[in-house]
Amino acid sequence: MLYAVGKRQIRNNAVFLAKRFTSSNPSNVDNTQTKAPSPVELVKESHFPKIDNPDLPNRDISAKAKLEKPAYEKEGFKVPAWKRAFGETFVSLFHIDMDNVRAGTISGSKYYYMCKDQGLQFTDEELSETAKFWYETLGLPRTFAMWFQITNLHVWLLFVRMRAMPFKIGKNYQQKLVDKMFKDIELRLSEEMNVLSGRIRDTYMKDFHSQMLGMIFSLDEALAQKNDDVLAAAVWRNIFNGDKNIDIVKLEAIVRYIRMQLYVLDNISDRAFGFGDFQFVGPNETVDLLSEEDKQQLLKMTKMKYEPENGKILPSHKSQLSLEE
């Protein structure tokens, strides 16, 4: 829902941005009241020279075997009609709590795949649109550890929203997301990174776990203090590995990226978020501010989609999640 509105706004914005950047008047660029440039555009304006960090491991291991995407993760996947009908009957017959089930199917599957795909890369393979931002535009090293940090950042963004859901449901969503992440990391370590010893894999996983706790703590602290200074420092430590020769424009771009995602997450209702209607805004896109009217329109559209008047709700679509908040 929000995404649809976001897309439309982005398209308007793109036209506006194109106009603004082609105009020769540099005073336009400084004007903070107008539309904001996307994170990619912010970084591309920087003239910072490339300075290598000798402390940074920048050796990518080529994957032994690439994990095949499961069928349900591919685009255009549809459940056969008979399975659907059987499922609906089952849910209504046994009064299954669908909010509980949805934690696994939405948070543990859909949302995790979204986080994972942001920075996924393999040596000698072309990068996806989002991965280009992290590895090419920002110049981060193409390593497994970096992929983990990027995934972790996106997991945290979702965590912030999940905390604002009803306690029991939100906690379940968080749990499923983390479970799936570590299951996936273990699989990747053994299949792709060729770590065959279970004991060594466990040590790595413990390491990743403490990294995750540290990163989530720092970002939470930044959010609680409502201060971009703290957020920038947390990003510098966790994404840029404490690089002394940091380009501060890049730091600003990520701060902007995080704030933009939080803004979208803030404006999406529990119901739409819980049903998997959220998508991360790409780093080359920008979100316009929503007016009060837009917000009302958004609520109306959400209500129309999930609880249409005079419309039947399927047993699997029943939910306690709020449509307003």
Place this chain on the structure above:
Amino acid sequence: MSTNSYAKKIVSVLQQFPADTVKHYASFKYTQIERFCNIGGIQVPKEVKDEKAIQDKKQQVIIKLDPAKLKRMIFSETDEKPNYQNNLFNEDILKQQYKSLKNIHDNKWSKYYTISNKLIEPKGNPNYYNRLLGDVTKGGQKKEGIFTAFKTIITGRY
């Protein structure tokens, strides 16, 4: 304006950054002040030097055998300083860096994309961020009473 004056401006903004509430492996504020002092040819402030001395002392306690240091002692090489590549910086780059740092310090983006109380005081766990901040400001040293601890364990809420 010259590179020196921009570096001075950057350092003065960096000095207004809050100090880390919890000690991390590196401090953004202090490392960057040192770096831009070096680039602009300004004297490093005393507080930064003190902080660095404390950090170095800590490192000495943790790493008892440092091969690089031993090698340096044996072959009496001079202490190598981090390479900031000062020659690459010009006025234009420093101006951009200053602008970005100022944007961060002025909370430009959090003001632009304001979020409501929905995320700051999440309804599933309204006290989450307050509790976190309360702990952080006390350096994580605050002890929890036995009853509140039990409540936390049983309900999972803070």
